[in-house]
Amino acid sequence: MKISIIGSGYVGTTIAACFAEVGHDVVNVDIDEDIVASLNDGEAPIHEPGLDELVEKHAGDRLRATTDYDAIVETDATFLALPTPSEDDGHIDLSIMEAGARSVGRTLADKDGYHLVVTKSTVVPTTTEEVIAPILEAESGLELGSDFDVGMNPEFLREGSAVSDFLDPDKVVLGSETDRAATLLRDVFDPLVEQADSPPVVETGVREAEMIKYANNAFLASKISLANDLANICKEYDIDSEEVLDAVGLDSRIGSAFLGAGVGWGGSCFPKDVAAIVAAARDAGYEAKMLEAAVEVNDRQPVRMLDILRDHADPSGARVAVLGLAFKPGTDDVRNSRAIPLIDALLDSGADVVGYDPVATANMREHFPDIDYADSAADALAGADAALVVTDWDEFAALDDEFDAMTDAVVVDGRRIVSRRDGIVYESLV
């Protein structure tokens, strides 16, 4: 099949390369000329394990990129993989989706024959039918339900394992409102489902598919916050929270994944998606109390970490090493990293901050151009009065003699990753 994908970021590039891998002809449309050039040169514009190989293998053959929306006319289906950021009050900002839909609609005016437009981005329920579809109709002059249909196919991949998550998913969710759209979506996913050893395929309505994505992310984020709440109680009683949560996770109804207690969840999606569904629920007249509490617990974890530091050392005038700047290990992405509120609070307290991350320093420098950055954990620790461990990079577990170079070795561990205890003042957050 011929597929077009609008947007070539984490999701757009990954699904384009993977659709090409399972045999589709794919064209990626992005407004960024550098991204388009990179894809056409056979180089992935983002860092994801396995992506370079797929892009190199298919570029110039089953995979091409362009800035020209006209390319979608020749395709059977168009996937919108555009950003859906948050407004300041948490509401979803649909302006980029609306701009993309206008461009797609204008282009489809020139198409003879049926077309399917699928929302891949995470959007609050009713967006595809009540925002995207009317724009497509108005701009194209075509009629929804006869000339074209809309569908919704939420994405569950994680950064750092995007290719393997997409090619080997736990489930595929296909949202549509007409038989023709359902059949076409099935045709798109059949080759992927077959090579992935037939994961469950959930065929549902468009707004149900939109809600499944939010429910998924809200559940995972809340599970971490609940683990953090329980771990905080454990700490009050001097109980090892890891032992407790490991045992709890053995219950097959609960499961061990996403029970990792610590400084909380960040990244480009959990914070914005939980905020967006809470705001959408409020607009609809419902107060999502559990989700609001999940956010509150998450916001409190970095504050608790600073409180622990203050129990052992005065941050004012102290040199504090922040180990780990990425929102999770395996990525250079710092969007909503827990390191950001921590560094902000340290600077407010008058601390002299030195940050270290194996790969995310350049991105964090854009947020905090004026703090120091070290080239290694050892350099960050040398002469520091205290260290806060924020991201669970494996290399932090191996730190040992490096702590001896600290001036006053106070270590507050936000991810329970540091092994060394002797000769340092060590306290874990949970």
Ligand SMILES: NC(=O)C1=CN([C@@H]2O[C@H](COP(=O)(O)OP(=O)(O)OC[C@H]3O[C@@H](n4cnc5c(N)ncnc54)[C@H](O)[C@@H]3O)[C@@H](O)[C@H]2O)C=CC1
């Ligand atoms: N990043 C992730 O791990 C996941 C993201 N999602 C959702 O997928 C959606 C996309 O997210 P990402 O891929 O992370 O975004 P991204 O920011 O990495 O990439 C978006 C791309 O769209 C391009 N773009 C912007 N306006 C455009 C326009 N009018 N026409 C064509 N291209 C345009 C940008 O140049 C950029 O390359 C969001 O709704 C996100 O919530 C869903 C699952 C996982």
Ligand SMILES: O=C(O)[C@H]1O[C@H](OP(=O)(O)OP(=O)(O)OC[C@H]2O[C@@H](n3ccc(=O)[nH]c3=O)[C@H](O)[C@@H]2O)[C@H](O)[C@@H](O)[C@@H]1O
């Ligand atoms: O919608 C999205 O964009 C994606 O959001 C998350 O993926 P991602 O943000 O890449 O990263 P995760 O591995 O889920 O981690 C998110 C945050 O939770 C934290 N986390 C994770 C697991 C855990 O046990 N404890 C914990 O604090 C991580 O450190 C990180 O800050 C979801 O896992 C994906 O399924 C989803 O598609």
